Amino acid sequence: MIKKFVNNIEVAKNYDKLPGYSKLCIEYLKNNYFNNVNVCDVGSGTGILINDLINLNINIFSVEPDSDMKKICDDKFSKFSNYKSYLGNAYDTLLDDNSMDYIVVGQALHLFDLGEFKKEANRILKNNKNIFIIYNRYDFSNDILYDMINLMLECYPTCTLRYRKNHIIDDFICEREANIRSCDELFDVVELHRFSNKIVMDYDRFMDFAMSFELYPITNLSSIDDIIANKEIDILRYKKGIFRIFRKYSVDDKISIDIYTDLIKDKSI
Numbered sequence: 001m002i003k004k005f006v007n008n009i010e011v012a013k014n015y016d017k018l019p020g021y022s023k024l025c026i027e028y029l030k031n032n033y034f035n036n037v038n039v040c041d042v043g044s045g046t047g048i049l050i051n052d053l054i055n056l057n058i059n060i061f062s063v064e065p066d067s068d069m070k071k072i073c074d075d076k077f078s079k080f081s082n083y084k085s086y087l088g089n090a091y092d093t094l095l096d097d098n099s100m101d102y103i104v105v106g107q108a109l110h111l112f113d114l115g116e117f118k119k120e121a122n123r124i125l126k127n128n129k130n131i132f133i134i135y136n137r138y139d140f141s142n143d144i145l146y147d148m149i150n151l152m153l154e155c156y157p158t159c160t161l162r163y164r165k166n167h168i169i170d171d172f173i174c175e176r177e178a179n180i181r182s183c184d185e186l187f188d189v190v191e192l193h194r195f196s197n198k199i200v201m202d203y204d205r206f207m208d209f210a211m212s213f214e215l216y217p218i219t220n221l222s223s224i225d226d227i228i229a230n231k232e233i234d235i236l237r238y239k240k241g242i243f244r245i246f247r248k249y250s251v252d253d254k255i256s257i258d259i260y261t262d263l264i265k266d267k268s269i
Contacts, residue, residue, distance in 0.1 A: 010225055012068040016046035017212040021106065021134060022197035022261035026052045029132065029263075034058050037101035040124065042090050042117070043108030047073035049134065053104075054080055061100065065089040091116040095124045102130045109133050114185045121186075133183055133264040136197065137176055138215055141169045144249050144257050145215075151241040152216055156233040162217040172217070180264060187266035195261045203246050206255050210242045 034056050041050055044062040046069050053060055054077055062077070062085040064070040070087055077083040088094040090112045103121055105112075122128045140146055149168060153159070163171035183190045201209060209215065228235050249255050 009068045009071070012046055012066070012072050014212045015069070015214050016048065016072055017208040018048060018214055019136065019197070019199045019209070019259070020048055020052050021136060022195035023052075024195040025134065025193070025197075025261045025263050026056075028193065028195070029053075030056050033102060033130075033132075033269075038099060039102045039104060040093065040095060040100045041104050041106065042093065042121075043105055043111065044073055044085075045069045045106075045108070047076050049104060049106035050077055050083070054083060058082065059084070061095060062086065063088045063090075063093045063095070091120050093120055093124055097123055098126050100124045100130075101126055102132065104132045104134060106134045107136060109135075109182065110179060114182065118186060127269075129187070129266040129269050131186060131265065133179075133186070133262075135176075135179060135262045135264075137260050137262055138172075139169075139259060140172050142257060142259075144245065144255065147245050147248075148210060148242070149216060151238065151245065152213075155235070155238040155241065156227070158232055159216075160219045162219050175217075176262075180262070183264050187264075189267040191265050191267040193263040193265075195263065197259050197261045199257045199259060201255050201257075202253060203243075203250075203255075206246050207239070207242055210238075 034053070036057055038059045038061065039053065040061040040063060041053070042063050044050055044064045045066075047062065050060055050062060050073065059082045060077075062070070062073055062083065064073060064085070065087065067087065070085060074085055078085070086094040103125060121131055125131070138145055140149055146168075153161075153165065161168070162175065180190065180192060199209075227233050246255055
């Protein structure tokens with residue numbers, strides 16, 4: 001059974017504020033693979049990856065089990081003739097046998113039962129090696145992200161981190177490497193490509209980014225609206241802190257954060 005990823009449309013909108021993937025990663029896919037082909041985005045969410053792919057010479061098939069996420073994605077892309085969407089999931093995409101040239105999974109593989117996903121991928125792919133796993137990586141050793149996560153911990157003391165509070169950076173690295181190792185079940189030989197991904201934001205965009213809360217490794221996050229309503233977080237203090245961080249690091253009213261995008265695939269393709 002696939003669980004609903006978000007609680008309501010507002011949480012889905014917050015998720016949609018996260019940044020896109022590295023342009024270098026998308027260029028790599030375009031130049032080497034994505035030309036006049038069918039591409040299925042499994043677990044497409046609100047379409048953050050689709051936004052980077054939609055203008056390529058491909059047919060993009062969005063598969064998303066969460067109706068709120070899917071609605072946001074459809075609202076953005078249904079006007080494109082090369083876009084189709086399905087309220088399916090990683091184990092039942094609703095797509096035809098041998099109909100897809102490639103599968104992409106952006107920021108979602110950790111939610112899948114890999115064995116069941118592999119069965120469905122084998123069914124819909126023409127070549128069962130043609131899967132790309134993509135993750136944006138937020139390196140909390142970055143000064144800006146480090147300040148942000150510590151501000152969040154001060155303002156939301158009841159949150160539960162996936163990481164130990166005194167080992168955030170080490171645990172981030174362990175989680176990243178675990179994501180990569182999990183692909184051993186999908187691929188004969190795992191190949192990793194890492195691309196730089198600089199995010200440049202004005203103040204409003206930075207505040208949206210900070211208010212998404214999805215960038216933080218929180219395990220008990222449900223709805224930011226509920227968290228605020230229940231006064232679990234000191235939201236005024238948090239917003240003031242985000243303003244101070246922006247003032248501290250911004251140049252010419254812009255703030256830049258260096259993250260990176262991992263692309264994981266089978267070495268044979």
